[in-house]
Amino acid sequence: MSDTTTTIEQAPAEVSGRPIRLDDVTKRYPGQTKPAVDGITLEIPAGKVVMFVGPSGCGKTTTLKMINRLIEPTTGRIVLGDEDVTAIDGDELRRRIGYVIQAGGLFPHMTVATNIGLVPKMLGWDKERIAARVDELLELVSLDPDTYRDRYPRELSGGQQQRVGVARALAADPPVLLMDEPFGAVDPITRQRLQDELIRIQDEVQKTMVIVTHDFDEAVKLGDWIVVFEEGARIVQYDTPERILAEPANEFVENFIGSGAGLKQLTLRRVRDVDVASAVTVSPGTSGKDALQKAENAGHGHVVVVDERERPLQWLSRRQLARIETIDAKADPALPVVGSSATLNDALDTMLVSSAGAALVTGRRDRFEGVIDVETVMDAIRDARANAANSEGAPVGMNSGSIGLTPSLVAAGEAAQVAPDAGSDSAAGAAGSTEGTTDTERGAAG
Amino acid sequence: MWDYISSRLEAIGFSAWQHFSLVAQCLILAVVIAVVIAALVYRRPALASVANSVSAIGLTIPAFALVGLMIAPLGFGVTPAVVTVTFFAVLPVLRNAIVGLGGVDPALVESARGIGMSRMRTFVRVELPLAWPVILGGIRVSAQMIMGIAAVAAYVLGPGLGGFIFSGLSRLGGAGATESIVVGVVGVVLLALVLDLLLVGLGRLTTPRGIRV
Numbered sequence: 145m146s147d148t149t150t151t152i153e154q155a156p157a158e159v160s161g162r163p164i165r166l167d168d169v170t171k172r173y174p175g176q177t178k179p180a181v182d183g184i185t186l187e188i189p190a191g192k193v194v195m196f197v198g199p200s201g202c203g204k205t206t207t208l209k210m211i212n213r214l215i216e217p218t219t220g221r222i223v224l225g226d227e228d229v230t231a232i233d234g235d236e237l238r239r240r241i242g243y244v245i246q247a248g249g250l251f252p253h254m255t256v257a258t259n260i261g262l263v264p265k266m267l268g269w270d271k272e273r274i275a276a277r278v279d280e281l282l283e284l285v286s287l288d289p290d291t292y293r294d295r296y297p298r299e300l301s302g303g304q305q306q307r308v309g310v311a312r313a314l315a316a317d318p319p320v321l322l323m324d325e326p327f328g329a330v331d332p333i334t335r336q337r338l339q340d341e342l343i344r345i346q347d348e349v350q351k352t353m354v355i356v357t358h359d360f361d362e363a364v365k366l367g368d369w370i371v372v373f374e375e376g377a378r379i380v381q382y383d384t385p386e387r388i389l390a391e392p393a394n395e396f397v398e399n400f401i402g403s404g405a406g407l408k409q410l411t412l413r414r415v416r417d418v419d420v421a422s423a424v425t426v427s428p429g430t431s432g433k434d435a436l437q438k439a440e441n442a443g444h445g446h447v448v449v450v451d452e453r454e455r456p457l458q459w460l461s462r463r464q465l466a467r468i469e470t471i472d473a474k475a476d477p478a479l480p481v482v483g484s485s486a487t488l489n490d491a492l493d494t495m496l497v498s499s500a501g502a503a504l505v506t507g508r509r510d511r512f513e514g515v516i517d518v519e520t521v522m523d524a525i526r527d528a529r530a531n532a533a534n535s536e537g538a539p540v541g542m543n544s545g546s547i548g549l550t551p552s553l554v555a556a557g558e559a560a561q562v563a564p565d566a567g568s569d570s571a572a573g574a575a576g577s578t579e580g581t582t583d584t585e586r587g588a589a590g
Numbered sequence: 591m592w593d594y595i596s597s598r599l600e601a602i603g604f605s606a607w608q609h610f611s612l613v614a615q616c617l618i619l620a621v622v623i624a625v626v627i628a629a630l631v632y633r634r635p636a637l638a639s640v641a642n643s644v645s646a647i648g649l650t651i652p653a654f655a656l657v658g659l660m661i662a663p664l665g666f667g668v669t670p671a672v673v674t675v676t677f678f679a680v681l682p683v684l685r686n687a688i689v690g691l692g693g694v695d696p697a698l699v700e701s702a703r704g705i706g707m708s709r710m711r712t713f714v715r716v717e718l719p720l721a722w723p724v725i726l727g728g729i730r731v732s733a734q735m736i737m738g739i740a741a742v743a744a745y746v747l748g749p750g751l752g753g754f755i756f757s758g759l760s761r762l763g764g765a766g767a768t769e770s771i772v773v774g775v776v777g778v779v780l781l782a783l784v785l786d787l788l789l790v791g792l793g794r795l796t797t798p799r800g801i802r803v
């Protein structure tokens with residue numbers, strides 16, 4: 145029993161997301177000399193969470209809204225999976241892409257169930273299927289269906305509204321989810337909870353998610369990949385959170401990260417990702433002497449008292465054990481415990497608060513897993529820095545030219561277009577001309 | 591007075607019904623017209639302010655004058671009455687419809703479009719229901735106002751209680767003249783109260799629970 149598992153296995157769910165590709169997409173508003181989004185080419189891998197960050201007005205929201213064509217791109221192409229969706233019916237496209245806005249965007253005159261069922265209804269599902277789906281989704285976002293189904297949005301808290309918003313976006317099981325500052329309107333504590341919730345949901349559904357935020361910490365916490373934008377939706381860096389923190393591309397990114405990049409890396413890793421130390425466990429009723437003997441044999445300074453379901457109750461030092469006749473089953477309320485899904489940041493916090501300089505790790509159903517201490521956290525940071533330097537395979541993201549679409553992709557895209565000749569030719573022509581402009585601009589600058 | 595009423599009970603009842611029916615039908619027509627116009631203009635600030643000015647100026651036109659002007663193109667009878675009453679009925683509803691539709695949170699419209707609702711569906715399922723309480727306010731104002739205007743329409747021999755008022759006025763001092771006017775005026779007031787109650791009930795029924803104040 146004193147042997148504890150060091151890492152917790154999790155069966156990866158099937159990836160249900162689809163990749164998105166923006167190919168040399170430009171948005172130019174009439175009457176403005178500078179384009180809002182300037183020839184962006186961006187690859188968003190299937191089943192990953194990609195965060196768009198940047199200062200306000202940098203075009204990140206515009207870029208997001210061009211994916212579901214709420215904003216129609218002036219030139220360029222949008223490819224979802226292997227289908228060119230630049231010219232298909234926008235409403236039809238948007239029914240296949242989940243969309244969440246700040247505060248959820250729920251319709252106040254409809255019940256929670258009606259709100260969630262809107263897209264399935266438009267897609268022509270029958271009533272029973274919609275009702276079953278609504279209950280399933282409410283369960284997914286941790287809201288009790290019987291309690292919340294018939295409520296109106298104003299009867300919910302901000303956080304609950306946001307959950308319903310996510311449920312609505314997932315209603316028709318779209319491969320892609322777009323979120324525009326989803327947690328901007330809730331208080332910090334609720335925001336943290338919602339972020340954790342979203343991570344859990346993503347583990348379950350494995351969608352392709354694109355999330356716009358101006359909060360870099362949020363981007364680090366949620367993102368598999370982060371795109372840092374500058375004005376005109378210019379991509380400054382497109383990389384993993386680890387690498388952006390370890391090697392910011394330039395001063396702009398550095399400033400954007402703000403201070404404490406090292407500490408921020410702690411939010412990237414979870415307790416279950418690091419090796420936790422084993423500990424001596426005893427059950428209540430054991431005599432103090434026996435427990436002390438056990439600890440001495442193992443060369444440990446402490447023993448962990450666990451109940452019959454292996455939940456930690458007390459954490460006793462040798463000195464304490466020496467004074468105890470029989471160990472009782474009382475639970476110590478001040479026990480420093482972290483869940484295995486907590487971030488190293490949370491773990492460190494727990495350790496610092498407890499005097500032990502270490503914390504107990506619990507896994508599923510609060511089962512005791514092992515002990516984590518400050519040294520483990522330090523090693524994890526060192527590892528992260530070393531690993532970040534040699535990670536590879538970043539998706540494409542740039543502001544000049546287009547990634548050559550594979551021939552099959554182009555063919556599929558053209559087949560999908562209603563008027564293949566007109567659509568694709570003009571797009572290709574425009575793409576070429578944009579490239580030309582960027583080149584001349586560069587020439588002028590040089 | 592009682593003799594006057596009891597001897598003409600049937601005629602009064604018929605006129606009251608005609609009056610009510612004229613107002614109700616014109617009101618329905620006006621709501622449709624106002625909502626359609628509002629839907630066309632509320633997104634464009636320039637057009638919306640034109641529509642607002644028209645509804646403000648329109649209300650300053652004396653009803654009596656407009657009824658009179660309608661005689662030349664439309665003659666006497668029901669048609670000029672309906673046109674005049676509907677014209678006035680449109681104005682407050684139009685104004686409130688523009689205000690109501692303009693007051694819908696743009697984030698909700700974006701949200702609706704973002705989940706794949708078409709423009710039309712967004713209007714019918716989201717914008718109109720959310721603007722409805724404000725529009726209904728306009729409808730109530732309109733209903734009160736055109737009750738009186740419908741009485742004036744009797745001048746062009748339109749239907750309704752206005753007939754009692756005009757016939758009383760034309761033989762002022764004669765037998766039963768005052769009674770005739772009183773019947774017309776009180777009748778209009780009572781009808782206005784009844785219609786307002788009905789509209790309040792309609793508001794209860796048609797305002798979704800989620801946005802009821």
